[in-house]
Amino acid sequence: MSTSPLDYSQDPPRSQYDLIIRKDKPFNAEPRIQDLVKHYITPEQFMFVRSHGPVPMHLNDSHIITVQGGENTKEFTVGQLKTQFKKYHVMMAMQCAGNRRDGLHRVKHTKGVIWGAAAVGNTTFAGCRLRDVLHAVGVTSFKNDLHVAFESVEQCEETPCYGSSIPLCKALDEFGDVLLAYEMNGKPLTRDHGYPLRVVVPGYIGARSVKYLKSIIVQDHESTSYFQQRDYKLLPANVSCEAEAEEYWCKVPAIGEFNVQSFVCSPSHEEEDTIKASGIMTAQGYALSGGGRGIQRVDVSNDNGETWQVANLYQPTLTTSAHIWGWCLWTLKLEYKGYPIVSRAVDSAGNVQQEYPVWNYRGVLNNSWRTVNL
Incomplete structure (x- = not known):
């Protein structure tokens, strides 16, 4: 130290x-x-x-x-x-x-x-x-x-x-x-x-x-x-x-590649009144995966995970590179139902984002659902 x-x-x-x-x-x-x-x-x-x-x-x-x-x-x-x-x-x-x-x-x-x-x-x-x-x-x-x-x-x-x-x-x-x-x-x-x-x-x-x-x-x-x-x-x-x-530092490998993940970045909480009035919202977020794997799909739910809709993806390097190192931005118009918005991603190797959080002492790379409470 x-x-x-x-x-x-x-x-x-x-x-x-x-x-x-x-x-x-x-x-x-x-x-x-x-x-x-x-x-x-x-x-x-x-x-x-x-x-x-x-x-x-x-x-x-x-x-x-x-x-x-x-x-x-x-x-x-x-x-x-x-x-x-x-x-x-x-x-x-x-x-x-x-x-x-x-x-x-x-x-x-x-x-x-x-x-x-x-x-x-x-x-x-x-x-x-x-x-x-x-x-x-x-x-x-x-x-x-x-x-x-x-x-x-x-x-x-x-x-x-x-x-x-x-x-x-x-x-x-x-x-x-x-x-x-x-x-x-x-x-x-x-x-x-x-x-x-x-x-x-x-x-x-x-x-x-x-x-x-x-x-x-x-x-x-x-x-x-x-x-x-x-x-x-x-x-x-x-x-x-x-x-x-102390018991685990020498046993656990260092993190290298990161896992597939997505996150709902908007709408914001400040937009809640406008969304309720119109009944429609546009969700936006990012998704990414390590190891050169691109994003194949992002699913979004506005009814507590009962049903899922496929988001529109923007990932321009998907067809031009041997490996995909950049992220994917996604959007989707949704009906307001009063539930949190959640998302999950699937990468080009078929890896699916974990749907439940992984808790640990170091607190790194949580790949749980991201929710926006509206």
Whole structure:
């Protein structure tokens, strides 16, 4: 654990955001849920910010990243990564592992920032492929027991710096689209989103997309970082405190790909009187799945789950990409019946969203129905 107070006095200004602050220091914020589905590509104004400590303010294109693969080690500046490697683009849903933690917290105490359902966004990133950089240090093939560990310069409350890892097979996958990104939505990364360089791992929880990258190491074990070994794991439902969690940290795997899920973002509670008067409402929401799986169907119910209607989907990459990393937006006109609206999603692999909540001590990735009580 960090033993000295962290200095947040140099954090960047944040007037450009229209976000709800969930924690001030470190800065963690998300948009209002109705704003989230106004755009298929989430603008910076509405993109959630997840921080574990003060924002590094001393980094630029001369910042050095060390890449170690076996016996070979090379150093690259951010500027060299921009000029020596081909630039690629990927559109992906970036989701905090704690998205929707507030629903869990209402039922059982959870640890971490109490996020609503908007700690997610759909953005385009640009940068060089991690695969190409690993090839440059001689890493061209993988064994299933190898991992790629990332370390950040970000100081954290829990540990001196942030770290995480992914399987090497994901990093080297020609269609895995893992990038060392320096742009978001066609512009240089902002400091809150990882300037000058971050990892982006499509289809995985955001905790694996390490910001302010300092080093990349191919090794025969997962990252030993606090955030890989003692955080971002799903513990058994009976675990209710830190002492009980001790038995399970080494037994439970770290979360990688996220599950299929959907959420009803509108109508809002403020629209209740108008909806009652007209008798008709338009429900809107998002759906997404990990692992490159697109959304096949979203079902919506306005009669307490007795009957379901199929929503209209907007997922333009469904027929143009080998893998679907972006989210799906959905809409459906419904008759007002006085019941909560609920939704459930099915992905392209046939995985069906869980219809009942999964409670656990960490409070991550709740995939229960989302209801709007009108």
